[in-house]
Each structure stands twice: as C-alpha cells, then as structure tokens.
Amino acid sequence: MFFRRRTEQARALRYMAYVSDTKIDMLISQIHEPLRRSIATELKLDLKLIGLTLSADNPLRQQSRMEKVALVEDYLSRHQQIGDLSASQGYVKARLNMDWAPLSDIQHGRPDAEKITFFCGYTEDLLVVLGGSTAHLLGTPVEPTATPGSQPYAIRRSLQPVTSEASGLDEQSETDTVRSLADGIASTARAVFQTPQPVQFLARCISRGPLPDGSPRPAYLLGSPLYVEMVDF
Numbered sequence: 001m002f003f004r005r006r007t008e009q010a011r012a013l014r015y016m017a018y019v020s021d022t023k024i025d026m027l028i029s030q031i032h033e034p035l036r037r038s039i040a041t042e043l044k045l046d047l048k049l050i051g052l053t054l055s056a057d058n059p060l061r062q063q064s065r066m067e068k069v070a071l072v073e074d075y076l077s078r079h080q081q082i083g084d085l086s087a088s089q090g091y092v093k094a095r096l097n098m099d100w101a102p103l104s105d106i107q108h109g110r111p112d113a114e115k116i117t118f119f120c121g122y123t124e125d126l127l128v129v130l131g132g133s134t135a136h137l138l139g140t141p142v143e144p145t146a147t148p149g150s151q152p153y154a155i156r157r158s159l160q161p162v163t164s165e166a167s168g169l170d171e172q173s174e175t176d177t178v179r180s181l182a183d184g185i186a187s188t189a190r191a192v193f194q195t196p197q198p199v200q201f202l203a204r205c206i207s208r209g210p211l212p213d214g215s216p217r218p219a220y221l222l223g224s225p226l227y228v229e230m231v232d233f
C-alpha cells in the first residue's frame with residue numbers, strides 16, 4: 001500500500017516565505033530549559049534540532065528552523081497575548097492576501113534598500129505592511145548577519161522621503177514626520193501589491209495610525225514579522 005491515512009500525530013507541512021532566525025533564536029534563548037523540554041515533548045519536536053546552529057551549509061537547516069518556529073509560536077500563544085489585526089502593540093497573528101518585494105525593486109538607488117523587504121496586504125478597512133530583512137526571505141543567498149532591515153528605525157526610515165535632518169523637533173515637524181510615514185506606507189503598498197498570495201504571519205506591531213485623506217482605507221498597521229507562511233484559505 002503506497003498511501004496511508006493521515007494520523008492525528010502527523011504534522012502538516014509548512015511552506016515558509018520568510019523566517020527571522022535572529023528573532024526566533026533570541027526568543028528561544030529566554031525560555032527556561034524545563035519549559036522548553038515540556039513544550040517540545042508535547043509537540044513532538046526534536047530538542048537536538050532546536051539547539052542546532054543554523055549555518056548556511058547545514059543539511060538540517062530547514063528542519064531545525066521549523067522546529068524552532070513551532071516552539072516559539074506555541075510558547076507565545078500560551079504565555080503571551082497574541083492579538084489580531086485590531087491590536088496596537090505586542091504580537092499579531094493573522095491570515096491575509098499579501099504581496100512582497102525588496103525596497104530596492106521600487107526605490108532604485110536608495111541606501112540600504114536591498115536589505116529591506118516589505119509585505120503588503122489589505123482588509124476591508126486596514127492596510128497591513130510588514131517590514132523585515134531581505135536576508136530572512138527563504139531562498140536568498142545572503143546570510144542575516146549585519147542586516148538592519150528588521151529593526152523599527154530602519155523600517156520607518158525606509159518609508160520616509162530622504163531629506164536633510166531638521167535642526168530641532170517642534171509640534172509641526174512631528175506632525176509632518178507622522179504624515180510622511182503614512183504617505184510612505186501607502187505609496188509602498190501600491191507599488192508592492194501586484195500578485196498577492198494567501199499567507200499567515202506572526203509579527204510584532206510597530207505602530208498603527210491613519211492613512212492620508214482620500215486613501216481607500218482609513219488606517220494602517222505597521223509590523224515586523226517573525227515569519228510569513230504560505231497557506232490555503
């Protein structure tokens with residue numbers, strides 16, 4: 001018999017588009033060993049793979065990555081609140097049609113643009129934009145060392161026009177900065193959103209706010225993903 005009925009113990013195969021190994025490893029390092037073992041045992045995860053260093057030439061790289069993602073996701077769901085798209089802080093998990101591209105594809109010649117990739121998608125009343133390091137896109141040959149693309153300051157900077165630094169911050173300049181960020185988020189999404197795919201993501205919320213007047217949707221959510229996974233709705 002060539003095919004067997006799927007058992008309850010079998011885990012579904014996952015197809016990742018993006019995984020931040022740096023964030024995943026940082027979170028795992030903070031989970032106490034007894035709890036780590038307990039979760040791994042319950043989820044039937046291999047602790048040896050969870051402890052594996054993800055060097056580029058390691059043949060177990062992908063398998064180890066998936067074990068780590070499962071451990072962190074389970075821990076966060078049990079011990080920290082994971083919100084939906086209405087959340088304004090903390091972790092957000094959702095399913096959405098999204099498209100993605102490196103910033104260098106839509107803003108040629110911008111410094112560090114090749115290091116940042118944006119995922120963009122829409123709900124009926126919300127624009128969702130996730131910014132992360134291009135090195136964390138699965139299939140890219142670049143290692144994630146020394147790439148600031150996942151940091152909030154790098155994401156905000158890449159979404160705003162390049163201008164000379166202001167001599168000081170006053171109420172008007174702060175308002176202009178917020179407005180230019182919203183403009184940048186809206187224009188980036190328009191450029192990126194071409195061939196959307198259904199995905200599931202787990203991300204850390206950076207900010208949310210109103211979009212410019214005349215936008216099809218009133219607000220945006222800006223975040224940085226731990227992972228983005230291809231799914232079927």
